[in-house]
């Protein structure tokens with residue numbers, strides 16, 4: 001799918017992976033809309049992306065706010081051709097230490113924030129017989145990692161949603177894609193690292209560290225080829241392809257890494 005003259009609507013477009021996607025889309029000639037909560041970050045992002053970038057504030061977990069932002073963006077740039085749902089939060093920690101409210105909020109933003117956007121744009125795309133939607137999951141959406149009890153389920157949920165929706169959209173002209181980034185150098189990762197257990201850091205280090213721009217590149221390369229599942233790097237690709245078969249070995253290996261990290265963290 002070519003991006004030139006397309007309206008690319010990106011939730012979470014003011015930072016990290018969403019911002020890198022916005023820059024690439026604008027450079028390819030797209031009309032870009034960005035949605036996030038903080039107006040100051042959005043203004044900085046708008047200047048960085050350049051062109052006729054449209055911005056609107058909304059909490060994606062509040063459907064009415066998201067719909068208002070989408071309506072304003074469509075007024076400025078026309079119907080959405082490509083939706084990228086990148087807005088997401090992660091607050092790792094030991095299960096017992098994380099309040100239920102964090103589990104609820106993470107599901108509200110990561111899963112329902114994506115669902116509301118899809119519900120809003122897919123019917124129009126289907127009517128027009130063209131369009132693409134991109135869901136941003138995570139390596140933690142393919143395997144439940146130590147310390148990610150509030151986060152992994154939200155990213156697993158996106159996988160189920162993408163797979164079901166892809167099947168329904170066959171033959172409609174609407175392309176469905178899901179991306180599973182490993183650790184990526186963004187403000188979210190820096191924030192996560194503040195509460196991330198030592199065990200989680202030791203385990204996820206195996207996936208390597210990507211730049212947001214590298215994730216944006218593989219995402220748009222995949223979109224151009226109308227791929228369904230994008231798994232950046234071999235560890236996440238192996239997890240996606242052989243996760244079921246490898247699960248017992250992975251559990252054994254990650255449990256051992258967690259034990260060692262815990263032992264070396266002890267004073």
Ligand SMILES: NC(=O)c1ccc[n+]([C@@H]2O[C@H](COP(=O)([O-])OP(=O)(O)OC[C@H]3O[C@@H](n4cnc5c(N)ncnc54)[C@H](OP(=O)(O)O)[C@@H]3O)[C@@H](O)[C@H]2O)c1
Nearest residue numbers: 012014015016017036037038059060088138183184186188
């Ligand atoms: N970084 C990683 O290692 C990594 C790995 C795998 C998957 N991912 C996923 O990639 C996506 C982007 O993450 P990132 O690392 O690029 O994070 P980031 O740099 O923190 O950017 C997150 C973006 O989402 C927006 N956002 C957060 N909560 C929102 C809400 N309730 N409503 C609207 N916008 C909201 C933020 O702006 P405001 O705060 O102003 O709202 C910001 O624009 C997320 O879905 C994340 O789970 C990240």
